[in-house]
Amino acid sequence: MGTAKLIGIDWGTTSFRAALMDGDGGIIDRRASGDGLLSVTDRDFEGVLERAIAGWDAAATLPVTASGMVTSRTGWVETPYLPCPAGADDLAGALTRLTTAGGRRVALITGLSYRNPDGTPDVMRGEETQIAGLALAGKRLAVMPGTHSKWVRIDSGRITAFRSAMTGDAFAALRDHTVLKLTTADRVEAPGAFAAGVAVGSAEGGAGLLGKLFRQRAGSLMGDFPASETAERLSGLMIGTEIAEARSFAPDVGGPVVIVGGEALAARYAAALDVLGIAHETAPADAAFAGQYRIAKAAGLV
């Protein structure tokens, strides 16, 4: 490892991750905590940041890059979305810079917006930095599973279009706050049930979701499957639906789908793609910090 040259911050609503990087983007040290934006009181972003990286750079001479919801309305500084297409160079050109009371230089990486052909908009904050970190060649399709999953079309490393799906957010709400909660309480691991849910969700091009949701309840009432499988079936149903929706969004992109995300969720999406016979590969971890390094370099910060 070389000398420390950059501090990268991935700051979300409920999580905080930081990396101390050298001049080649190598990670010297890292920190992670639950100090997400929701836990910041009195807008003391600087205080939370400095406590989180204490010991790395007492003189506050290293530049900091930050991405994620930290640039949203509930974050440190709300920055306007950058329209697609955009890659690391565009993000470097759109940095919002501030200097804290303690003299630390912080460069905030903004999110992206996209207008669908029908005029409806989509937005992301944080994922653009992960995609920049992957530095993918050619035309590719990436899926970024999560509360609000993203399907991202990439051309030579630049994001040309993307579509969000409210999969994780809707899954939790439906599991915990509809009639399905009656049978998701005593849940079991059930890969077969998950696979069955994926197949149902992806049928009819992902249409019919409101009916399919009710039939998860009806199937359990009619004894077609054990009630304890409901949560796994519901998870498969939602992810299968999301994948079917994405097919209409990106029918033309060849090559394996790149799965970008945490280990458990990435494995679940890999299993779902296997059910549907769709080739996939999993991106290396730390894409966010790799992206921050790439953007910092393009901006001349390192």
Add this chain to the structure above:
Amino acid sequence: MGTAKLIGIDWGTTSFRAALMDGDGGIIDRRASGDGLLSVTDRDFEGVLERAIAGWDAAATLPVTASGMVTSRTGWVETPYLPCPAGADDLAGALTRLTTAGGRRVALITGLSYRNPDGTPDVMRGEETQIAGLALAGKRLAVMPGTHSKWVRIDSGRITAFRSAMTGDAFAALRDHTVLKLTTADRVEAPGAFAAGVAVGSAEGGAGLLGKLFRQRAGSLMGDFPASETAERLSGLMIGTEIAEARSFAPDVGGPVVIVGGEALAARYAAALDVLGIAHETAPADAAFAGQYRIAKAAGLV
């Protein structure tokens, strides 16, 4: 009005409605309360029933018919679903009869099940009695809006097939327990926003719901529409999606769609069907009691 001959009970999870009827099905008196099945303690269904109809029939000589969730697992007696096709005569032949400790004869009307061509099941409890009460001639399609909406194919008064949609249940969960709750707090009446939501939901044959849900959030973030419209847009999106799903279920049924339900929800569905240019008519109120009378008559109870 003639002499009292029958007491009809529509007993749901959170509501209780009763009607005292004469020998022609005319309603002499009625009661309604929040004494739904959830409020029954120690399984004292008889006690709740007798208190609710106190003064109508002290000698307990009138027969009682009951429909709704009262025959579900959480009800008085769990009765097996009757498979489709089924009408008033079939329901009369499948009554579950009991006599209470106080000597009152109660006839429970069971619900229906339906197997889709792909083998997946659907169920209803209570709606079958309402449809029996409408006594519709010919081939018709009815929509019964609610927590779990039903689309019902009817041939000469008998239900031949039906499909549920988790519209109301999912709407409430999504509005109150996802990121959309951030902008549904200060909701306004917005018929234009509702209509726009219906159009979006019904597009692509109802497919793409997970993406459309997220774009309700993105549209508000991008300033495409006021955040206060989110709840109305979401309501339209869900109902528009449900209607599009129903079209694939019943593409061949002519004549206006019959809307069966409470006034406010029926008006909302009428507005949605207007947006989509689908002819409709609203069923008379009290279909449940009319159905109970018809079934009681077919069973020789009156």
